[in-house]
């Protein structure tokens with residue numbers, strides 16, 4: 113009786129829209145927000161101190177709030193939340209939301225909007241953020257009635273996290289934040305794919321499962337291609353079981369890296385534009401590709417007409433619209449990777465692939481060494497691995513270093529590699545690493561950037577200092593926008609237009625922010641410096657001087673087929689499609 117009366121008292125409480133928003137966030141299990149205040153979101157910031165369960169991290173740029181929420185989501189498996197004001201605050205979120213959208217990360221963005229009476233009048237800081245973000249969110253909604261606010265928040269988290277995850281934006285006019293309504297709370301917190309629960313496939317798919325099992329049993333040259341869906345659905349054990357039961361080698365795409373332990377004898381490496389020669393050659397020779405949670409994008413397939421022409425494809429994908437979108441599929445299995453593998457595994461008979469594996473081994477080439485001077489990324493990454501005892505989350509930016517970080521570090525632990533794959537967003541690593549570090553307290557987190565990408569969001573060092581976020585930042589300094597310079601070298605006759613890039617003195621920059629900073633120029637100093645950075649309790653910055661004109665090899669020229677890798681520096685300019 114007493115419980116009922118207390119519940120009814122709470123249920124009839126009158127709150128402002130901002131208070132309702134905070135309560136609804138708490139109900140969704142949110143305890144962390146990345147944001148930046150401004151006029152149209154001030155009522156929310158006014159209410160926030162009443163809710164100490166909501167920790168707010170003040171970023172230095174709203175783009176960083178979106179990336180940090182994204183990094184948090186990728187590391188924790190729970191939606192990340194970012195907050196911005198109307199107009200420039202909201203538009204600054206755009207790149208981060210597009211990044212999350214391309215990589216299927218659950219991010220909930222909350223933006224203030226000008227008051228309803230001002231909307232449509234080009235009011236100060238009025239922007240149609242709903243229109244702007246329509247193609248880069250899974251769902252967005254302008255909340256015009258305070259009575260709908262709590263429900264809109266619930267819907268946002270549900271849509272962001274269920275099925276194929278993605279970003280959702282809710283835009284709340286200032287007067288709606290101030291308006292009052294009865295609090296109608298009380299709901300269970302939902303979790304999305306990484307909850308560990310798996311659901312059985314509906315019975316009508318059974319024939320497709322049997323067909324898949326038959327193809328696996330009959331193939332001579334099968335490969336598993338593991339994508340982001342393995343990480344998103346927590347399918348590590350099931351993937352490993354499938355590989356070990358069948359002896360089928362495992363390829364991990366850029367976003368599938370750390371979905372399968374790299375020291376495992378069945379791990380082959382990364383495919384595609386900068387994939388290893390033996391991996392791409394194996395794809396071209398394969399008679400069966402089991403694609404797990406990936407979209408076969410162009411960076412993976414190269415020229416589609418020449419991709420894996422002898423292979424039948426089994427495609428496991430949560431989103432049915434992906435099946436058959438890029439490559440013809442023999443068997444499509446719709447569902448999250450973990451659920452589908454749980455249903456498929458009982459049908460898969462043990463087998464071996466020894467002759468095929470030996471053949472792939474014969475394709476392996478020695479790595480092209482083009483680090484004549486400067487530090488080699490291999491040595492830097494090895495040093496980070498040793499100093500952290502291999503228990504480290506690596507968040508990379510975009511460019512040459514991203515490829516080295518993907519290919520040269522030996523990822524042993526699930527979901528320990530985080531990067532912007534689909535959008536390829538420079539500036540991602542530093543703010544995303546803040547989200548990762550807050551999701552994994554006590555674990556070492558390294559943000560690895562080039563000198564270009566680092567300068568896009570290095571202002572976030574101030575956020576780390578103010579909030580005590582202990583990210584270790586590595587800058588691979590080659591004095592160039594390296595990946596673009598490489599394309600200019602190969603395809604534009606070495607015309608290095610707008611790619612040489614000046615950097616500040618990073619050690620003094622670190623000092624200015626009051627954090628430890630080092631510049632490493634020789635391999636002899638590597639281990640001591642990296643160990644010292646790891647030992648720092650707070651954030652730390654290490655600049656690594658690498659060979660200026662080192663290239664990422666091999667490389668499939670844009671538009672080329674996986675069978676045509678460039679394995680060394682071309683003597684004459686190549687023509688790309």
Ligand SMILES: Cc1ncc(C[n+]2csc(CCOP(=O)(O)OP(=O)(O)O)c2C)c(N)n1
Pocket residue numbers: 509510511512513514536537538539561562563564565566588590592593594595596
């Ligand atoms: C926001 C953004 N702008 C431009 C690009 C195009 N782009 C891709 S890689 C790259 C160069 C990156 O240079 P740097 O950060 O120094 O890394 P490096 O390639 O030298 O390792 C550029 C400009 C991008 N991916 N993202």
